[in-house]
Amino acid sequence: MKAKRVPRAQREQQMLDAAVKVFSRSGYHAASMDEIAEECDVSKPMLYLYLGSKEELFAACIRREADRLIARFAEAADPSLDPGEQLYRGLTAFFAFVAEHRDSWIVLYQQARAQGEPVVAEVAAARAEVSGAVTALLRRAVREAGDDLPGPRNADARADRGEAAAMAAIITGAADALAGWVLDTNPEPAEESARRLMSVIWIGLEPRLRGARYGG
Amino acid sequence: MKAKRVPRAQREQQMLDAAVKVFSRSGYHAASMDEIAEECDVSKPMLYLYLGSKEELFAACIRREADRLIARFAEAADPSLDPGEQLYRGLTAFFAFVAEHRDSWIVLYQQARAQGEPVVAEVAAARAEVSGAVTALLRRAVREAGDDLPGPRNADARADRGEAAAMAAIITGAADALAGWVLDTNPEPAEESARRLMSVIWIGLEPRLRGARYGG
Numbered sequence: 322m323k324a325k326r327v328p329r330a331q332r333e334q335q336m337l338d339a340a341v342k343v344f345s346r347s348g349y350h351a352a353s354m355d356e357i358a359e360e361c362d363v364s365k366p367m368l369y370l371y372l373g374s375k376e377e378l379f380a381a382c383i384r385r386e387a388d389r390l391i392a393r394f395a396e397a398a399d400p401s402l403d404p405g406e407q408l409y410r411g412l413t414a415f416f417a418f419v420a421e422h423r424d425s426w427i428v429l430y431q432q433a434r435a436q437g438e439p440v441v442a443e444v445a446a447a448r449a450e451v452s453g454a455v456t457a458l459l460r461r462a463v464r465e466a467g468d469d470l471p472g473p474r475n476a477d478a479r480a481d482r483g484e485a486a487a488m489a490a491i492i493t494g495a496a497d498a499l500a501g502w503v504l505d506t507n508p509e510p511a512e513e514s515a516r517r518l519m520s521v522i523w524i525g526l527e528p529r530l531r532g533a534r535y536g537g
Numbered sequence: 538m539k540a541k542r543v544p545r546a547q548r549e550q551q552m553l554d555a556a557v558k559v560f561s562r563s564g565y566h567a568a569s570m571d572e573i574a575e576e577c578d579v580s581k582p583m584l585y586l587y588l589g590s591k592e593e594l595f596a597a598c599i600r601r602e603a604d605r606l607i608a609r610f611a612e613a614a615d616p617s618l619d620p621g622e623q624l625y626r627g628l629t630a631f632f633a634f635v636a637e638h639r640d641s642w643i644v645l646y647q648q649a650r651a652q653g654e655p656v657v658a659e660v661a662a663a664r665a666e667v668s669g670a671v672t673a674l675l676r677r678a679v680r681e682a683g684d685d686l687p688g689p690r691n692a693d694a695r696a697d698r699g700e701a702a703a704m705a706a707i708i709t710g711a712a713d714a715l716a717g718w719v720l721d722t723n724p725e726p727a728e729e730s731a732r733r734l735m736s737v738i739w740i741g742l743e744p745r746l747r748g749a750r751y752g753g
Contacts, residue, residue, distance in 0.1 A: 350566065484733070490718035491711045491737055498710020501702060517703055522737055 327367035333371055335361050340372075341382050345424035349379055379428075380443045386425040387447030393418050395453055404462035408518050411458070412496060416511035419500040427505075430497055448493070492522060549587055551577045556588075556597050561640035565595055595644075596659045602641040603663030609634050610670055620678035625735050628712060629676070632727035635716040646713055664709070671705040708738060721722075 327335075339361030343352045354375055372378045397414035398407040419426045429447070435531040495518060503514050543551075555577030559568045570591055574581040588594045611703045612631035614623040645663070713735060719730050 379551045439622075485734055487715065487718060487723070488737060490714045491734060494714020495707045495711040497714070499703065501710075502706035507703070517700070518707060521704060521707055 329371070332363070336363065336368060336378075336383055337385055338374055340378050341386065341428050342423050344379060344382060345427040354378075382428055383443045383447060386422070386429050387443075387450065389422070389425070390415070390418050390429070391447075391450055391454060394451070396460060398454070400461070404458055405523050407458055407500065407521070408455075408492075408523065409515055411455075412515035412518055413511045414501065415496055416500060416514040419504065420508070420511060423504065426500065430501075452486070452493050455492055456485045459485040459488050470506045492518075538552055545587070548579070552579065552584060552588055552594075553601055553602070556594050556642050557602065557640050560595060560598060561643040570594075598644055599659045599663060601610055602638070602645050603659075603666065605632070605638070605641070606634055606645070607663075607666055609669060610667070614670070614674060616677070620674055621739050623674055624671075624708075624739065625731055627671075628731035628734055629727045631712055632716060632719065632730040636724070636727060637722065639720065641718065646717075668702070668705045668709050672701045675701040675704050708734075711738065 336357070340352075340357050343357045344361055346352075347356065352375070354365055354368060357378070358368045361368075368378075372381055393414045394411045398411035400407065402410070429444075499514055499518055503509060551716065552573070556568075556573045559576055562568075563572065568591070570581055570584060572582045573594070577584075584594075588597055609630045610627045614627035618626070645660075679731045715730055715734055719725060
């Protein structure tokens with residue numbers, strides 16, 4: 322009776338919450354549908370009926386957590402701000418998300434990497450979306466830098482827009498690694514982690530976007 | 538007869554080569570001891586006798602590949618050079634290793650992350666060793682920077698030595714992510730990847746080590 326009073330959409334969210342917690346705690350392979358059903362207090366057949374196999378459930382978890390993370394980043398990185406400030410705020414939102422949703426992050430970044438299809442495709446799509454948001458931000462920064470510069474350097478800066486994707490990979494990889502370091506060894510406010518990362522990357526990234534290179 | 542003529546140490550290396558190839562191709566969970574035994578042309582009992590269970594074999598693969606990677610980085614990062622040049626050469630060696638040992642890298646960074654004990658402990662130890670090498674290099678850079686600076690900034694730089702570990706996490710995470718991006722989308726010489734990464738991190742890292750911060 323009690324189960325029937327909860328609307329399906331809400332019940333599904335509860336199942337996903339439970340699944341994220343169990344996958345994070347036990348790892349994908351050791352996690353069982355029994356454990357997940359018990360965690361959210363539904364029957365195993367109901368869990369299968371609503372969200373499919375363990376693999377489909379895991380893919381749904383990744384999709385939801387990635388969407389949440391991207392929404393937080395996009396909300397924070399207000400395009401009316403200058404690019405450095407956008408990136409700083411976006412990174413702060415990312416580190417805050419990781420601290421608040423530790424289980425989500427473990428599932429997204431640690432559990433999800435070594436799984437087979439269709440999970441790999443889901444993770445690749447999520448990562449591409451995160452990198453795409455950062456790439457768009459960097460391209461905007463290049464465009465703005467390019468507009469300020471005289472002719473030839475302007476052309477260099479424009480040519481370098483193709484490199485924004487490599488820079489986005491560097492930034493997202495650095496942010497992932499720093500988030501792991503913070504969780505494991507040094508809890509601190511999200512702003513502090515964002516400032517650490519900006520202190521290393523932005524001072525170098527800004528001239529880089531204008532065409533400066535290590536080694537000249 | 539043929540099998541008996543190969544010394545044990547050499548035979549073990551052949552088994553590890555085959556295992557790395559199979560784990561990289563099939564993933565840890567789907568890989569079978571049959572497939573690995575066939576790949577290196579030994580019997581399955583011999584494989585178990587020499588290298589133990591699939592889990593032990595996987596841990597041995599990670600240990601060997603991590604040792605190789607660390608040796609390459611350490612060899613390249615000659616401590617008599619200035620820290621920027623050390624880091625540049627170390628990163629070049631890393632990107633060259635990834636390009637030459639694509640299978641090793643897939644096993645080390647993609648397969649290994651989501652496994653259970655004892656593999657997780659092995660991976661954590663390997664990553665700590667890599668980060669430790671980078672941390673040592675950064676601490677040396679801080680010390681050198683600190684020595685050049687007048688009193689109060691000197692003290693700031695010294696206080697910041699504790700941050701070297703966070704910076705090392707940022708650099709190794711960025712290098713991992715860039716290596717993945719290069720393999721997946723844009724094959725290029727190792728020097729070029731190292732220059733890309735140095736262009737972003739070093740120009741910012743050097744003033745950072747002297748106490749400069751994003752946002753002042």
